[in-house]
Amino acid sequence: MTIHVKFFASLREQLGKSEVELDTDSAITVLAVWQQVTDHSPLPEHTLLAVNMEYVNSSCAVKSGDEVAFFPPVTGG
Amino acid sequence: MFIEVREQGFEPYQLIADYQSKANFAGKYGATAVFVGTMREFNEGDDVATMWLEHYPGMTENYLKKISEEAESKWDLLDSLIIHRVGEMRPNDPIVLVAVWSAHRAAAFDASRYLMEELKSRAPFWKKETLPDKTRWVKKNT
Numbered sequence: 001m002t003i004h005v006k007f008f009a010s011l012r013e014q015l016g017k018s019e020v021e022l023d024t025d026s027a028i029t030v031l032a033v034w035q036q037v038t039d040h041s042p043l044p045e046h047t048l049l050a051v052n053m054e055y056v057n058s059s060c061a062v063k064s065g066d067e068v069a070f071f072p073p074v075t076g077g
Numbered sequence: 078m079f080i081e082v083r084e085q086g087f088e089p090y091q092l093i094a095d096y097q098s099k100a101n102f103a104g105k106y107g108a109t110a111v112f113v114g115t116m117r118e119f120n121e122g123d124d125v126a127t128m129w130l131e132h133y134p135g136m137t138e139n140y141l142k143k144i145s146e147e148a149e150s151k152w153d154l155l156d157s158l159i160i161h162r163v164g165e166m167r168p169n170d171p172i173v174l175v176a177v178w179s180a181h182r183a184a185a186f187d188a189s190r191y192l193m194e195e196l197k198s199r200a201p202f203w204k205k206e207t208l209p210d211k212t213r214w215v216k217k218n219t
Contacts, residue, residue: 009131009203010214048201053136055199069133075215076130076161076202077114077173077193 001064003028005037008071011047031058033068046073078149078157080141082132084164089113089174092160096176102155106178110185112193118168120215125206130163130172133201137161144195148177151191152184159192161202 003022012018020037028036030049035041049056050069062068079096093111097103116128141159148157155178162172175192179185197218204215 006133008133008201009205050133050136050201053133053139069136071133071201072203072214073217074197074199074201075204075218076132076200077197077218 001025003033003062003064004067005033006067006069008069010072011044011070028062029058030056030060030062030068033062034058034070043070044072047071048073078142078145079159080138080145081160082134082137082141082163083160084162086162086166086170087160087174089160089171092174093158093176096158097178100156100178102178106155106180108179108182108185110177110182110189112173112175112189113171114173114193116166116168116170116172120206123206123208125168125208127207128166129205129207130166131203131205132161132163136201140200141196144192144199147195148188148191152179152188154179154184154188157188157192159196161196161200163202 001024005022006019007015022033022037030051034043048071049058051060051062052067118125145157145159158176160174175189177185177189206213206215
């Protein structure tokens with residue numbers, strides 16, 4: 001299954017990419033998505049997580065075709 | 078309910094006047110609460126020359142709609158409006174405009190505060206400042 005992964009703001013700059021596709025055979029959590037696309041880096045503290053543009057926690061299950069996003073605390077307004 | 082994320086600058090007071098003149102709540106509203114967030118020329122003791130606002134297209138609009146719907150369910154509102162800039166901006170540029178119309182003032186005051194606080198904690202926008210000698214991401218909202 002294919003998962004679309006996006007990064008924003010300072011996290012996008014640190015990783016040097018704004019998006020990546022992840023192919024995986026098994027059911028997977030958001031935290032496992034992070035580990036697979038960053039070569040097992042620790043998830044930075046306070047990182048926010050979204051699946052299909054809704055906030056989730058790191059144990060949320062991801063399915064094929066989902067869009068998973070990682071980004072720092074928001075600073076709009 | 079009106080929501081817009083835009084790159085072009087805007088004049089908030091003209092925009093409110095235009096929106097109100099076309100609204101279907103003429104004669105019904107007794108209260109309009111307006112909040113305008115404007116870019117400062119300083120932050121955390123440093124001069125800020127320009128600022129760049131990034132967002133998550135799609136999720137941003139979803140959350141602005143979500144918080145507007147929450148405000149409508151909590152208070153008796155006639156209408157609400159949120160406009161937020163993205164991209165490059167300069168000191169004195171309006172960044173965000175929130176307006177709420179209701180029959181009486183309490184709902185307008187409370188709902189406009191709610192919309193701004195929820196926007197700041199949940200809508201996926203990020204600010205990057207250009208200082209005289211470097212750029213930096215704003216780490217958290219105050």
